Amino acid sequence: xxxxxxxRAAQSGDRDALITLLRNIETHxxxxxxxxxxxxxxxxxxxxxxxxxxxxxxxxxxxxxQFKTWVQRIVTNxxxxxxxxTKPSVSIEEHELVFKGDDNxxxxxxxxxxxxDIQEAIEKLPEHHRAxxxxxxxxxxxxxxIADSLNLPLNTVKSYLFRARQQLQSLLQDYQKxxxx
Numbered sequence: 001x002x003x004x005x006x007x008r009a010a011q012s013g014d015r016d017a018l019i020t021l022l023r024n025i026e027t028h029x030x031x032x033x034x035x036x037x038x039x040x041x042x043x044x045x046x047x048x049x050x051x052x053x054x055x056x057x058x059x060x061x062x063x064x065x066q067f068k069t070w071v072q073r074i075v076t077n078x079x080x081x082x083x084x085x086t087k088p089s090v091s092i093e094e095h096e097l098v099f100k101g102d103d104n105x106x107x108x109x110x111x112x113x114x115x116x117d118i119q120e121a122i123e124k125l126p127e128h129h130r131a132x133x134x135x136x137x138x139x140x141x142x143x144x145x146i147a148d149s150l151n152l153p154l155n156t157v158k159s160y161l162f163r164a165r166q167q168l169q170s171l172l173q174d175y176q177k178x179x180x181x
Contacts, residue, residue: 007067010058018058022051028068028139029075035134036079038123046082050075065148072139072149076131084127121171129164132157 003024009017029050034043053074061070122133128150135141135149143161147154 003067004063007058007061011061018055021058022055025054025068025071026051029071032072032075032134032139033079035122035138036076036127036131037082038119042082046075046078050078053078066145069141069145069148072135072141072145073151076135076149080127080131117172118168121168124171125164125167129160129167132160133164133168136161 003021006017006021006024010021026047030043030047033046033050034040037043037046050071054071057074061067122130125133131150132146135146136143141149143154143157146152147157150157152160
């Protein structure tokens with residue numbers, strides 16, 4: 001079933017269509033929540049809250065905006081509300097490095113550290129900058145889709161992304177010099 005047909009069927013009360021629709025978006029919803037909140041448990045809670053809100057508000061979706069934009073607006077707003085209610089906490093999880101029988105163990109270890117450093121740099125951004133970075137670079141949203149999702153003017157989105165890139169550049173300056181932190 002095409003997404004629009006699935007949405008219309010869900011809006012007309014087809015429970016199976018609604019469940020299929022929610023299953024199709026749950027990974028994207030969680031991924032967005034995780035990158036904004038940077039905590040697995042909080043992301044799971046926010047994802048569940050977002051899916052419930054989508055379930056109950058599916059009839060309020062109008063085809064003026066893309067469905068994924070409408071969904072991302074819900075998820076982002078829930079995450080921002082959750083972020084404001086609780087002070088950000090740093091996850092102190094131990095991540096095991098699994099070594100494969102590969103010749104490039106060093107490259108894999110370095111890429112793991114680079115990814116971790118990038119994620120930590122994104123965490124240090126103000127919440128409005130973090131939201132646009134997550135939507136643009138991790139969810140591959142266009143500027144217009146970000147503006148629709150966050151209910152911001154297009155120029156504000158561009159400004160936030162510009163400032164966020166500057167902050168990330170500053171936070172990750174060791175990599176630009178060819179070094180590793």
